[in-house]
Amino acid sequence: xxxxxxxxxxxxxxxxxxxxxxxxxxxxxxxxxxxxxxxxxxxxxxxxxxxxxxxxxxxxxxxxxxx
Amino acid sequence: xxxxxxxxxxxxxxxxxxxxxxxxxxxxxxxxxxxxxxxxxxxxxxxxxxxxxxxxxxxxxxxxxxxxxxxxxxxxxxxxxxxxxxxxxxxxxxxxxxxxxxxxxxxxxxxxxxxxxxxxxxxxxxxxxxxxxxxxxxxxxxxxxxxxxxxxxxxxxxxxxxxxxxxxxxxxxxxxxxxxxxxxxxxxxxxxxxxxxxxxxxxxxxxxxxxxxxxxxxxxxxxxxxxxxxxxxxxxxxxxxxxxxxxxxxxxxxxxxxxxxxxxxxxxxxxxxxxxxxxxxxxxxxxxxxxxxxxxxxxxxxxxxxxxxxxxxxxxxxxxxxxxxxxxxxxxxxxxxxxxxxxxxxxxxxxxxxxxxxxxxxxxxxxxxxxxxxxxxxxxxxxxxxxxxxxxxxxxxxxxxxxxxxxxxxxxxxxxxxxxxxxxxxxxxxxxxxxxxxxxxxxxxxxxxxxxxxxxxxxxxxxxxxxxxxxx
Numbered sequence: 001x002x003x004x005x006x007x008x009x010x011x012x013x014x015x016x017x018x019x020x021x022x023x024x025x026x027x028x029x030x031x032x033x034x035x036x037x038x039x040x041x042x043x044x045x046x047x048x049x050x051x052x053x054x055x056x057x058x059x060x061x062x063x064x065x066x067x
Numbered sequence: 068x069x070x071x072x073x074x075x076x077x078x079x080x081x082x083x084x085x086x087x088x089x090x091x092x093x094x095x096x097x098x099x100x101x102x103x104x105x106x107x108x109x110x111x112x113x114x115x116x117x118x119x120x121x122x123x124x125x126x127x128x129x130x131x132x133x134x135x136x137x138x139x140x141x142x143x144x145x146x147x148x149x150x151x152x153x154x155x156x157x158x159x160x161x162x163x164x165x166x167x168x169x170x171x172x173x174x175x176x177x178x179x180x181x182x183x184x185x186x187x188x189x190x191x192x193x194x195x196x197x198x199x200x201x202x203x204x205x206x207x208x209x210x211x212x213x214x215x216x217x218x219x220x221x222x223x224x225x226x227x228x229x230x231x232x233x234x235x236x237x238x239x240x241x242x243x244x245x246x247x248x249x250x251x252x253x254x255x256x257x258x259x260x261x262x263x264x265x266x267x268x269x270x271x272x273x274x275x276x277x278x279x280x281x282x283x284x285x286x287x288x289x290x291x292x293x294x295x296x297x298x299x300x301x302x303x304x305x306x307x308x309x310x311x312x313x314x315x316x317x318x319x320x321x322x323x324x325x326x327x328x329x330x331x332x333x334x335x336x337x338x339x340x341x342x343x344x345x346x347x348x349x350x351x352x353x354x355x356x357x358x359x360x361x362x363x364x365x366x367x368x369x370x371x372x373x374x375x376x377x378x379x380x381x382x383x384x385x386x387x388x389x390x391x392x393x394x395x396x397x398x399x400x401x402x403x404x405x406x407x408x409x410x411x412x413x414x415x416x417x418x419x420x421x422x423x424x425x426x427x428x429x430x431x432x433x434x435x436x437x438x439x440x441x442x443x444x445x446x447x448x449x450x451x452x453x454x455x456x457x458x459x460x461x462x463x464x465x466x467x468x469x470x471x472x473x474x475x476x477x478x479x480x481x482x483x484x485x486x487x488x489x490x491x492x493x494x495x496x497x498x499x500x501x502x503x504x505x506x507x508x509x510x511x512x513x514x515x516x517x518x519x520x521x522x523x524x525x526x527x528x529x530x531x532x533x534x535x536x537x538x539x
Contacts (some may be wrong), residue, residue: 009415017414019395028408033415034468040375040420043427046374053425054279054432 004030070098070129074235075534078144079291081238085132085143092132092143095490096125096187101146103189103236109217111209112231114150115162116190121145121465124187131185140183140295140319147237148192148292149228151198153177153272161274161527162194162224164207164401165394172176175272177283178303179243184299189237193227196278196406198243198276199387200224201251201475202455206403210457213256213499214535219454222252224276228286229256233535239287239296245276246379247449247479250368250491253448254504255330256492257530260286261293264512266311268297269304277386278309278512279425280379280483290492290522293435294318312514321515322522327361329520332442338478341467343452349495349503351447356527357446367442371434374427375481381416381424382484388413432485439487439510444520447493448478449504478506488514492521502530 013021046054073081084090100118104116107113128143148154151161153171165231174182182188193211195203203226206212213219221230225242229252242249244262253260261284268283275281283295288421302314333339333354339347354364388395391410399407415469437447452474455462459471482489487508494505505524509517524529 001231013414017392017395019392019411019414020399021411022399022407024463025408025411027403029412029415030407032412036377036380039374040381040423043374043377043423046371046427048423048426048430051429053422054428055425066118 006030017024070101073098074102075290078140078238078287078295079289082140082144086137088132089364092125092128092187093122095143095144096121096189099189099237101384105234106234107214109188110230110234110236111211112193112227112234112236113147113192114208114227115158115160117157117188121187121189128185128187130483138185141181141299143187144185144189144238145189146181146239147189147211147228147243148178149194149225149243151194151243151274152241153274154178154188154191157191159191159274161198162208163195164204165398166229167207171272173272174270176302176306177273177305180299186299192225192231192240195224195226195248196403197274197391198224198245199406199409201247201472203252204405204457205301211456212388215257216454218457219501220255220457220459222255222450222454224248225252225286229253229258232256232258232286232288238286239292241283241296242286243276243508244282244284244483245280245383246476248482249282249286250449250489250504251475252330253286253491255401255454255502257502257533258288259290259293259493260284260491261297261514261518262482262489263297263301263514264488266309267313267488267512267514268300269307269310271304271306275386275390275408277383279386280382282483284290290490290518290519290525291319291322293490294322294518295342311512312323316515316516318518322518323413324519326357326362326520326523329444329516330442330503331357331362331364331520332367332438332445333364334445334447335365336369337373337481338447339449341464342448343464345497346448346451346453346503350446350505353494353505353524353528354446360523360527363518364446365442367438367445369434370436371431372481375431376477377483378424378431379480379484381420384409384413385416385421425442428484431481435485435487443509443516448508450475450479451477453497453501453503478510482508487511488517490517490521491530492525493533494524495529498534501537
């Protein structure tokens with residue numbers, strides 16, 4: 001599998017999520033993603049085509065975000 | 068009995084003294100507070116200690132008991148809460164710098180239910196920042212020390228909860244468990260930790276890590292104590308729509324029964340692969356002990372369970388990053404490095420990955436339900452390794468090296484994915500004196516059977532009566 005480009009992750013983060021990032025964090029993110037992508041791809045082995053996804057009903061009351 | 072000895076008793080033992088009025092809640096609370104004052108400077112289990120409030124609550128409990136009113140087995144018992152459980156008028160930091168001064172204006176349902184049961188709140192406990200990690204390492208408040216060996220991780224994310232209960236700094240505590248955060252520290256610190264069924268205990272007012280995987284559960288020194296806490300916590304809560312309207316049995320009575328004739332399964336797939344040899348030996352010995360008590364133990368195949376790890380990763384990463392997005396946009400520098408990097412990772416999980424994981428979850432759960440139709444509970448290790456050194460990044464077992472976090476969560480996170488109840492009970496010590504946990508997984512909403520098996524095993528466990536060395 002080709003290594004995940006940190007520059008690509010940085011562009012995605014800034015353009016799509018609008019979250020400013022430290023490139024140092026992205027190196028760790030790239031390594032974490034690389035470690036999981038094979039397992040995520042193997043979920044297809046389960047034949048999920050007729051399975052209703054489990055969903056979050058409604059999140060419970062939670063603390064307000066502090067500015 | 069000396070104040071020090073009082074802090075080592077179980078809730079059942081000390082509750083008996085309170086009921087007979089051989090001990091007062093104030094005397095007991097003071098014994099704990101004094102021990103916290105002496106010991107917690109180097110144990111780092113607490114973030115906030117509530118000396119004045121605890122003594123006031125103990126005085127009120129004492130007066131109630133004197134008037135002949137008993138609220139049950141937790142009345143007058145000093146407990147503490149992981150610091151992501153909202154407490155009205157008391158700061159709730161989540162182990163973070165971002166919320167270091169946040170004071171909620173309402174109690175979480177679980178905090179309120181424990182108060183109504185008469186428990187005395189000693190304080191708020193240290194944790195992995197925002198519950199996002201299984202090691203308990205915290206850059207903001209220091210890392211709670213494992214009472215069995217200060218140079219070892221307590222496990223997380225409910226690190227302070229485990230450290231405090233094991234070190235005699237509270238009689239019981241609450242933790243939360245999204246990938247094993249109650250059971251892992253319980254196993255590493257020689258305690259009982261229960262992750263109830265998803266929907267059994269309210270999460271309203273508990274800061275989330277991942278909504279669809281989060282559970283709240285008790286951490287105690289004995290199985291009976293865990294049953295007492297669960298009794299107070301369990302049941303439908305209108306403030307948490309995921310809680311189920313399922314009858315709550317009398318757990319204290321349920322744990323008393325025999326286990327003769329119960330069918331138990333050993334799922335060899337995933338859970339018994341690449342184990343520390345001492346962990347494997349202790350868990351298999353526990354299964355033989357349960358056979359000796361009359362249970363019937365058989366191997367159970369669970370071939371789909373190995374998909375639970377990737378599914379858990381996609382769900383936690385997506386849900387955690389969604390919750391934290393406002394902070395990531397404005398206060399990212401205030402996170403510890405490990406948690407910020409993990410939250411950044413969540414941005415790159417595709418919606419398709421998340422939905423595939425939520426679909427996979429149904430298939431994995433169905434397989435587990437099928438297995439639990441054949442047997443009443445499954446037996447597995449809680450963690451594949453005992454407590455690693457505090458500074459460990461990787462661990463090698465049988466020539467296989469992996470990130471320490473991956474080791475710690477391997478046997479616990481599948482059970483968050485399926486939502487079944489799971490109990491960790493001490494089942495032995497390594498030659499180096501580190502605790503080992505046996506995990507007992509039961510049918511949905513059948514915590515009673517899980518606790519009954521746990522209590523039966525506890526009575527014959529080689530870890531029975533073993534406590535952390537006083538000098539640690």
